[in-house]
Amino acid sequence: MNGFQLLVIVIVIYLWNRFVVPFFMAYIIDNRLKSIAHYSSLNKSMYEWARPRKQLLIKAVQGFYWLGLLMIITVNLLSEKP
Amino acid sequence: MEIIDWLLLSSTLAFIVLYGVYKTRGAQTSEEYIKGGDARWWTVGLSVMATQASAITFLSTPGQAYTDGLEFVQFYFGLPIAIIIICVTFIPIYHKLKVYTAYEFLEKRFDLKTRSLAAILFLIQRGLAAGITIYAPAIILSAVLDWELKYLNIIIGVLVIIYTVSGGTKAVNVTQKQQMIVIMAGMITAFVLIVTQLPDNVTFDNALTMAGSADKMKILDFDFSLDDRYNVWSALFGATFLMLSYFGTDQSQVQRYLSGKSVKQMRIGLLFNGLLKVPMQFFILMVGVMVFVFYQFNNTPLNFNPAAEKAVLESEYATEYQELQKQHYSILAEKQAMQRDYAKKLNGEFIAPEDKLERRLEFFRINEEYNREAARQLIKKADDGIETNDKDFVFIHFILNHLPKGLIGLLLAVILSAAMSSTASELNALSSTTAVDIYKRFKHSPEKDDDHYVRMSKWFTLMWGIIAIGFASVVSLFDNLIQLVNIIGSLFYGTILGIFLVAFYFKKVKGRAIFIAALISEAIVIACYCVDEFVPGVSTLPFLWLNPLGALLTVGIALGLQGKSSDPEHIFN
Structure with missing residues (x-):
């Protein structure tokens, strides 16, 4: 993997993490779309647990993608045995 | 369909077939034909992705989102975990042993009968799945376009056979890059068009809120229920086992990354896939959700079929x-x-x-x-x-009735390209397994040169292509096509994965113990599925759980049966 390819991947992951992840995570966690009264008690309590921790959870998902990138870079840097 | 649609559709498909044949022209050695040469990471990654993304993905998944919302994306949560395990454990061993197929490794680790059992289980399940991969888009396209089903089965099958027979693994890899470009371009265009066709006062944000009010935006389901096929727990446990088995032991996927130039290229290609798969699946489901919002303002038929x-x-x-x-x-x-x-x-x-x-x-x-x-x-x-269940017809109904001229041809090209990409991988893997694990292993003689094996591999590809077309002509439609493929996979994957897990992690288990364990656990898995499906009022396990069941039973029984054994450490050193 050369520097240009790496740069493209970094930019894509940055844009994904910057715009898409927070936007959709907010929808999923807030679940403002429908009253959670319909949900089972376990689902309801999970959503209620998640709401005050929304920012932390968004960071966790963003972290997952940065971690993926880090793994790709690490594999790329590992020297190949002949 | 207008002339421009026909032109776009036929030129795209013709280009892919001719490109595959052209790029792989000339004589090839059996290593080039079966392994595919030295692919770089992006070829490996796109090829792995295109193999998994069949026509069913693009027809059935938006329909799934239309009826059940985004919850299907949970199914892919186990994929990154499985990919990491494969990168760490499976790839270095496959590469070190220089195997052509995943099952070759089993003979080196256990014995011939275990290798043959795993290869035969693979041939059965992948042979059936190849038929469904052809049949799935054919039945839908024939219903909506009024084309003859048997001719569609033959057209899809023959197009794939042409370049797969001609160029082997390399042809599959090079065409899958083009196919992924067509697929992604088509889906992005469709998504943009759906959003722009919503009423003026419905912004994207409003559309999501409307979808959410109909419960289509619920992704996570934490309820532990064996009746529910898709929840967080079945995704993290059941789907992880399914993905581990699919990517680690299914020759149609293993062959894709074995074509990598080095361990590094294989690993980056797979990690790239692990990172992109959930967003890609999420995007395809979002297309389905937007189709749902679109149909809140437009008429739908009473049944989409x-x-x-x-x-x-x-x-x-x-x-x-x-x-x-x-x-x-x-x-x-x-x-x-x-x-x-x-x-x-x-x-x-x-x-x-x-x-x-x-x-x-x-x-x-x-x-x-x-x-x-x-x-x-x-x-x-x-x-x-x-078929009364019309989920699989929702997206194609939208394409044919609401997309402008030209784009219908492009979207049909997307569906057929996807059908061709996954079918090509399947035929290629079936042929390699038959050639390497069965023919070469049991019919090898010194007089047979490399050309003979290349020729035989081509014949096997043709044979499996004809079998797939034949099966596609007799199979009947199931509850939901994407589920049918996963159900067939789940019946066999658990046992195959169990064999590989024992091979990698329980070095003292010998061939006889694993062979008996695999036979017993496969019988139990099939019995569980049959009871669940055919005995009224009795519910055992949903199909995703058959994967961990088969794997854990195989590992458990093998460990139970195993006494002291000779140490097969030599292959790991």
Whole structure:
């Protein structure tokens, strides 16, 4: 993997993490779309647990993608045995 | 379909086939034909992705989102975990042993019978799946376009056979890059067009809120229920085992990354896939959700399968069905008016009492669904053999009725390209396994040179292509096509994965113990599925759980049966 390819991947992951992840995570966690009264008690309590921790959870998902990138870079840097 | 659609469709497909043949022309050694040469990471990554993304993905997944929302994306949560395990454990060993197929490794680790058992289990399940991969888009396209099903099966099969026989693994890899470009370009175009065709006052944000009010935006389901196929727990446990088995032991995937130039290229290609798969699947489901929002403002047929509607309208139940249609369109008219008010409310242009609109919309949706179910019952009465579940027809109905000229051809090219990419991988893997694990292993003689094995591999590809077309011509439609493929996989994957897990992690287990364990656990898995499916009132395990069951049973029984054994450490050193 050369520097240009790496740069493209970094930019894509940055844009994904910057715009898409927070936007959709907010929808999923807030679940403002429908009253959670319909949900089972376990689902309801999970959503209620998640709401005050929304920012932390968004960071966790963003972290997952940065971690993926880090793994790709690490594999790329590992020297190949002949 | 207009001339421009035909032109776009036929030129795209012809280009892919000719490109595959052209890029792999000339003599090839058996290593080049079966392993595919030195692919770089992006070729490996795209090829792995294109193999998994079949036509079913693009026809069935938006339909799944249309009816059940985004919850299907949970199925892919186990994929990154599985990919990491494969990168760390499986790839270095496959590469070190220089195997052509995953099952070759099993003979080096255990014995010939275990290798043959795993290869035969693979040939059975992948042989069936190859037929479904051809049949799935063919049945849908034949129903909506009124094309002859048997000719469509043959056209898809023959196009794939041409370049797969001619160029082997390399042809599959190079065409899959083009196919992924066509697929992604088509899906992005479709998504943009759906959003732009929504009413003026429905922004993307409003569209999501509307989808959410119909419970289509619920991704995570934490309820532990064995009756529910998709929840967080089945995704993290069941799907991880399924993905581990699919990517680690299924030759159609293993062959894709074995074509990598080095361990590094293979690993980066797979990690790239692990990182992109969830967003890609999420995007395809979002297309389905946007189609749902689009149809909140536009009329839908009572049943999306035109063949089903035709059958009932030509039967004695025609009057009853027409009555249901009348009710259906009256419900839709009221629901659409209310959705317009809801859009105004979301823009602050209309004041409605708290939740009143949402509750009334819910009421209309329940009525609509009730009507649709009544229609399905009537169709069943009119023709018991016809498919009443119309999930798989939703997206193609949208494509044909609401996309502009030219784009219909592009989207049909997407569906057929996807069908070709996954079928090509399957035929290629079936042929390699037959050539390497069965033919070369049992019929090897010094007089047979490399050219002979290349020739035989080509014959095996042709043979499996004909079998797949034949199976596609007799298979009948199931609950949901994407589930059928996963169900067939889940019946065999657990046991195969169990064999590989023992091979990698339990070095003292010998061939005899694992062979008996695999036979017993496969029998138990099939029995569980049959009881669940065919014994009324008895429920055992949903199909995703068959993967961990098969794997854990194989590992457990093998460990139980194993006494002291000779140490096969030499291959790991």
